[in-house]
Amino acid sequence: xxxxxxxxxxxxQVTSICAANSLDGAVIIHLEVxxxxxxxxxxxxxAFERLxxxxxxxxxxxxxxxxxxxxxxxxxDTTVEIRDFNFRCPHCREPLRVRTGEExxxxxxxxxxxxxx
Amino acid sequence: xxxxxxxxxxxxxxxxxxDADELRQTFAERGTLVVNLVSSPGAGKTALLEATAxxxxxxxxxxxxxxxxxxxxxxxxxQPLMPTVQLTTGGACHLELPLVRRGxxxxxxxxxxxxxxxxxxxxxxxxxxxxxxxxxxVLVSTTEGDDKPGKYPKIIRTSHAMVVSKTxxxxxxxxxxxxxxxDAERIQPELTFHKVSAIDGTGVEEWCxxxxxxxxxxxxxxxxxxxx
Numbered sequence: 001x002x003x004x005x006x007x008x009x010x011x012x013q014v015t016s017i018c019a020a021n022s023l024d025g026a027v028i029i030h031l032e033v034x035x036x037x038x039x040x041x042x043x044x045x046x047a048f049e050r051l052x053x054x055x056x057x058x059x060x061x062x063x064x065x066x067x068x069x070x071x072x073x074x075x076x077d078t079t080v081e082i083r084d085f086n087f088r089c090p091h092c093r094e095p096l097r098v099r100t101g102e103e104x105x106x107x108x109x110x111x112x113x114x115x116x117x
Numbered sequence: 118x119x120x121x122x123x124x125x126x127x128x129x130x131x132x133x134x135x136d137a138d139e140l141r142q143t144f145a146e147r148g149t150l151v152v153n154l155v156s157s158p159g160a161g162k163t164a165l166l167e168a169t170a171x172x173x174x175x176x177x178x179x180x181x182x183x184x185x186x187x188x189x190x191x192x193x194x195x196q197p198l199m200p201t202v203q204l205t206t207g208g209a210c211h212l213e214l215p216l217v218r219r220g221x222x223x224x225x226x227x228x229x230x231x232x233x234x235x236x237x238x239x240x241x242x243x244x245x246x247x248x249x250x251x252x253x254x255v256l257v258s259t260t261e262g263d264d265k266p267g268k269y270p271k272i273i274r275t276s277h278a279m280v281v282s283k284t285x286x287x288x289x290x291x292x293x294x295x296x297x298x299x300d301a302e303r304i305q306p307e308l309t310f311h312k313v314s315a316i317d318g319t320g321v322e323e324w325c326x327x328x329x330x331x332x333x334x335x336x337x338x339x340x341x342x343x344x345x
Contacts, residue, residue: 002211002242010129021123031129038245038271085270086303095306104129111121 006039006104007047011055013106018057026059028110034067034101036085041066067103071096133247137214140249145339150231150332153248155272156256157265158238161282163191164315165256165324166233170198173325177230177332182220184212184237191235200224211242214249230332240265244272252331257301258283259292266301273304278311280324285314 014029029048033041041064052060069082073089073096080090087096128134144151154162163183170179180200183191192203202220204212217234234250236243255276257265260283266273273279279301281294298310311327313320 002245005213006129006245009133013125013127013129017123017125036271036274085267085274087274088303088306106125106127106129108125109123111123 003043004047024056030107032105034103037104069101137247137249151250153250160256160258168315180229181233240269
């Protein structure tokens, strides 16, 4: 399960950003995960929750937005959704340039400071 | 409510990508082509390396880092043919760059034209880890079924070449080379295809020409950068 490695990298980034901004306690970490990122969102969440529980950010969680796979055809000058992992343009069969769907991006961190449960 | 938002917008693997790019460039400057071999267990990565070493070991200096969860069985097979370092992951399902760096340190400073990294047998996890390779080669053997490319699109998408291995068994197994190629080509239109039998030697010469050409192109590219 390589999501553990990825969760470790994410935690390292989040920890250093939070430290630089003098934050601790639970935060919400917003991620964009492409359908072709190679990462299973649920497994990433589980791995992250386990790793973060031993840190000063304990209780933090991920808010994941799935990003569809889209590609641009330079020949037809169009953008299409890539279906069934077919990376050729449905109109002219030229290879598509991937626009979205391969990302694994840390978008933002939201503090929950001041929110009373 | 007093929520604060820190906007980051950064790839989670950004640091690792930069590390891998730097190492890739260092290899290129040394004239070392790095080839990452990925496949399911038993697809014939070690057999392909044995055949490759026998076919062109006298022309190019090769070395290999061999990844496995446990044992050094593959390293023992390859040791007589080229400098070999076993990387044992201790249960991890893929290789990562820090382990590759340790392998490089163990290999020492000897000049190498082609460095092979034989990844852990697994069509899922190795797809997500850049090992600073110039060429990623995925093997699909005729015994494992021709439906694999569609089932494991990420590893196909991130590869540069595909070796269809164990072609000597084609008369005995329900496997369509054409259908594998068509499937894989939809996922990665830039793939090159190499049909090889490490047992009877079919296709080994063509595969070695492919590697030789990649090595030549790498060293030419570096010289051009130096001149410009």
